[in-house]
Amino acid sequence: MRLRLALSVLFASLMGVFAVACGDDNDTKPSSDGAAISGEVVVFAASSLTEAFTAIGEAFTEEYPDAHVTFNFAGSGDLVTQITQGAPADVFASADDSNMTKLIDAGENNGDPIVIAKNTFQIIVEPGNPKGIADLADLADPDLIVVLCADTVPCGKGASTILANAGVTVTAKSFEDKVKGVVTKVTAGEADAGIVFVTDVIAAGDAAEGVEIPSGLNVISNYPMVVTKGAPNAAAAQAFVDFVARAQGQAILALFGFLAR
Amino acid sequence: MNARRSGSTFPAPAKALAAIAVAFFSLPLIGLLWRAPWSHAAEYVTDDASLTALKLSLICSVWATALSIVFGVPLAWLLARVKFPGRRFVRALCTLSMVLPPVVGGVALFFALGRRGIVGQYLDRWFDFRLPFTTAGVVVAQTFVAMPFLVVTVEAALRQLDGRLEDASRTLGASSWYTFRRVTLPAIRPALAAGAVLAWARALGEFGATITFAGNFPGTTQTLPLSVYLALDTNPEQAIVLALVLIAVSFAVLIGLRDRWFAGGEGEAPRVLL
Numbered sequence: 001m002r003l004r005l006a007l008s009v010l011f012a013s014l015m016g017v018f019a020v021a022c023g024d025d026n027d028t029k030p031s032s033d034g035a036a037i038s039g040e041v042v043v044f045a046a047s048s049l050t051e052a053f054t055a056i057g058e059a060f061t062e063e064y065p066d067a068h069v070t071f072n073f074a075g076s077g078d079l080v081t082q083i084t085q086g087a088p089a090d091v092f093a094s095a096d097d098s099n100m101t102k103l104i105d106a107g108e109n110n111g112d113p114i115v116i117a118k119n120t121f122q123i124i125v126e127p128g129n130p131k132g133i134a135d136l137a138d139l140a141d142p143d144l145i146v147v148l149c150a151d152t153v154p155c156g157k158g159a160s161t162i163l164a165n166a167g168v169t170v171t172a173k174s175f176e177d178k179v180k181g182v183v184t185k186v187t188a189g190e191a192d193a194g195i196v197f198v199t200d201v202i203a204a205g206d207a208a209e210g211v212e213i214p215s216g217l218n219v220i221s222n223y224p225m226v227v228t229k230g231a232p233n234a235a236a237a238q239a240f241v242d243f244v245a246r247a248q249g250q251a252i253l254a255l256f257g258f259l260a261r
Numbered sequence: 262m263n264a265r266r267s268g269s270t271f272p273a274p275a276k277a278l279a280a281i282a283v284a285f286f287s288l289p290l291i292g293l294l295w296r297a298p299w300s301h302a303a304e305y306v307t308d309d310a311s312l313t314a315l316k317l318s319l320i321c322s323v324w325a326t327a328l329s330i331v332f333g334v335p336l337a338w339l340l341a342r343v344k345f346p347g348r349r350f351v352r353a354l355c356t357l358s359m360v361l362p363p364v365v366g367g368v369a370l371f372f373a374l375g376r377r378g379i380v381g382q383y384l385d386r387w388f389d390f391r392l393p394f395t396t397a398g399v400v401v402a403q404t405f406v407a408m409p410f411l412v413v414t415v416e417a418a419l420r421q422l423d424g425r426l427e428d429a430s431r432t433l434g435a436s437s438w439y440t441f442r443r444v445t446l447p448a449i450r451p452a453l454a455a456g457a458v459l460a461w462a463r464a465l466g467e468f469g470a471t472i473t474f475a476g477n478f479p480g481t482t483q484t485l486p487l488s489v490y491l492a493l494d495t496n497p498e499q500a501i502v503l504a505l506v507l508i509a510v511s512f513a514v515l516i517g518l519r520d521r522w523f524a525g526g527e528g529e530a531p532r533v534l535l
Contacts, residue, residue, distance in 0.1 A: 173478060181472065188375060189377035
């Protein structure tokens with residue numbers, strides 16, 4: 001799985017280069033001041049972006065060899081707290097709009113955020129789906145151990161909206177503080193099912209499986225990104241944001257299950 | 262131990278360093294007090310959810326302490342008094358959870374006691390009993406991280422204890438159980454108390470292993486540290502107030518017990534001060 005993903009990332013990078021070479025993408029404009037982009041870019045990104053952004057960081061430094069990217073992956077809420085308390089971030093990428101709003105309310109943004117990706121939800125089950133969970137209504141079975149995210153985090157808000165849309169009442173055994181907590185409970189075999197982002201199911205590899213949620217009931221979550229006000233390296237920060245928004249960055253995000261922005 | 266007596270000869274640089282240490286510990290607390298929303302404090306504390314979490318925290322941490330004493334004292338005695346091959350290995354093994362990141366400890370508990378765990382699968386299959394997502398699971402997680410604090414403290418006291426006292430008791434005809442109760446236990450009482458309080462404090466503040474192994478459900482597994490952490494995202498003011506409640510409870514217990522249990526006579530055998 002890892003190897004396959006690595007190869008795919010390589011392929012996507014090549015595709016991106018190809019797209020640039022052919023000039024068939026209006027978004028694609030390698031910055032003319034490419035040579036000026038150098039130094040460290042510190043990216044504070046939501047933990048659900050960990051795998052995708054790590055790959056994008058590598059592609060970015062290939063295009064701008066004088067720059068290097070340092071990541072701080074954590075829950076979006078924690079990252080906002082760190083930035084408002086003075087942590088030296090150049091870029092902030094949030095897993096939802098509300099945490100981005102918090103950052104903007106604190107006046108820590110430089111310019112308007114752009115949505116770099118969207119994410120949607122799946123039911124996560126054990127490999128092979130031993131409980132035969134086919135849809136949201138199945139989650140109401142009291143014999144199932146269902147674990148959800150707490151309402152305080154984006155995946156929890158999404159899950160309650162989805163269950164309300166479906167008119168299903170679920171008695172969860174636990175409300176996890178982060179989406180990876182739900183993933184861990186399912187991959188460890190303690191829980192039978194949970195509701196998580198599609199990207200989390202993909203990141204779990206062979207340890208879990210996803211069950212689709214009909215788009216009419218599903219929630220789409222935005223991933224906004226912005227350069228921070230106090231960015232020590234604003235030029236490189238903007239270059240990184242642009243890079244993520246361009247074809248190559250988008251192709252890598254798509255590989256990890258994110259929807260186009 | 263005799264700081265009070267030798268206070269006048271305490272060197273000035275050491276005083277300065279000690280003062281910095283005091284500031285280091287008190288400033289974060291002052292920070293919390295400074296940021297606390299005092300006008301809303303009462304409503305946050307008397308909030309049903311907070312009281313439920315506080316009650317659960319107290320119940321679970323007391324259980325974890327009791328289990329730590331019941332199993333930890335014999336373990337400390339084994340490590341201090343019985344020579345057997347691999348003793349150092351066993352000691353390292355039994356204190357491992359002190360250095361293990363608690364979240365990793367929680368995952369490890371899954372592999373041992375979870376529904377698919379080495380032992381847990383039989384609990385599930387034979388007794389239809391599962392620890393994760395139960396209050397018992399919280400107690401197990403807390404005991405796992407807290408017991409080593411008691412074991413280490415009590416073992417140190419047992420090692421310092423003059424074994425001849427126990428020998429004398431036994432040669433006078435006392436059974437080994439009687440000797441343990443009437444000679445050993447009173448001699449290590451301060452250390453036992455200190456170890457129990459350390460274990461209790463660790464259990465009370467436990468977060469990572471609890472949320473990983475037992476999950477987070479109000480009234481069942483949501484202890485106060487868990488509700489503080491979750492409140493940080495949505496309502497930081499409430500988080501600060503709840504954190505202060507946690508601190509106040511531990512303070513009251515630490516100070517209260519210190520006066521009662523640690524202010525023993527000067528001549529008492531091994532002192533492990535808190």
